[in-house]
Amino acid sequence: MDAGQFKIGMRTLAGAVNIITSMHSGHCYGMTATAVCSATADPPTVLACINKLASTHNAVAKSKVFCVNVLRAEDWQLSTAFSGAQSGDSRFKNGNWTRLATGAPVLIDALVSFDCRVVKTLAHGSHTVFLGQVEQMLIGQKGKPLLYSEGQYAKLASLTLGEPLPEGLDYWGF
Numbered sequence: 001m002d003a004g005q006f007k008i009g010m011r012t013l014a015g016a017v018n019i020i021t022s023m024h025s026g027h028c029y030g031m032t033a034t035a036v037c038s039a040t041a042d043p044p045t046v047l048a049c050i051n052k053l054a055s056t057h058n059a060v061a062k063s064k065v066f067c068v069n070v071l072r073a074e075d076w077q078l079s080t081a082f083s084g085a086q087s088g089d090s091r092f093k094n095g096n097w098t099r100l101a102t103g104a105p106v107l108i109d110a111l112v113s114f115d116c117r118v119v120k121t122l123a124h125g126s127h128t129v130f131l132g133q134v135e136q137m138l139i140g141q142k143g144k145p146l147l148y149s150e151g152q153y154a155k156l157a158s159l160t161l162g163e164p165l166p167e168g169l170d171y172w173g174f
């Protein structure tokens with residue numbers, strides 16, 4: 001199948017919206033990304049898929065650091081700014097930023113931020129998959145996550161149906 005068909009299918013895959021940041025040669029880089037997930041719990045590792053053409057790609061590849069900042073629903077305008085509406089360092093005029101262990105920009109307004117050092121990369125086609133070991137984590141603001149589905153921003157609505165997981169069993173499940 002071709003890339004166009006694949007993208008039509010992937011539009012239905014709802015994702016949490018994050019801003020991946022990095023710091024290279026004294027400049028801040030950042031981009032909106034949904035292709036992010038937890039990879040392993042031990043060691044704590046996240047996975048991020050970044051297009052080779054994105055300006056943040058080179059910064060992450062060279063500096064070997066990145067931070068995943070999980071956005072709140074009310075911060076959807078940050079997602080717009082970091083996906084092309086603004087460019088370069090000026091993207092960081094939006095939101096409140098600090099730094100932790102790696103020096104990559106950390107969004108104080110995020111739900112949570114994972115400050116990572118790259119431990120493995122896999123180049124495949126248009127993207128590179130970066131595995132980042134989490135050096136520091138900042139639990140940020142309370143709120144609901146910003147979601148993206150069918151080309152639109154969305155907000156989480158919990159179902160009243162369904163049973164909670166049995167005591168002692170969590171997502172990591174064993």
Ligand SMILES: Cc1cc2nc3c(=O)[nH]c(=O)nc-3n(C[C@H](O)[C@H](O)[C@H](O)COP(=O)(O)O)c2cc1C
Nearest residue numbers: 031032033034035049050051054055082083084148
């Ligand atoms: C909701 C949303 C999710 C995105 N997810 C990704 C992603 O996971 N990986 C990626 O490489 N680009 C993703 N993009 C596209 C980049 O954010 C966009 O191409 C960005 O402008 C690239 O940065 P640059 O303009 O500095 O090159 C996403 C865009 C949006 C709006």
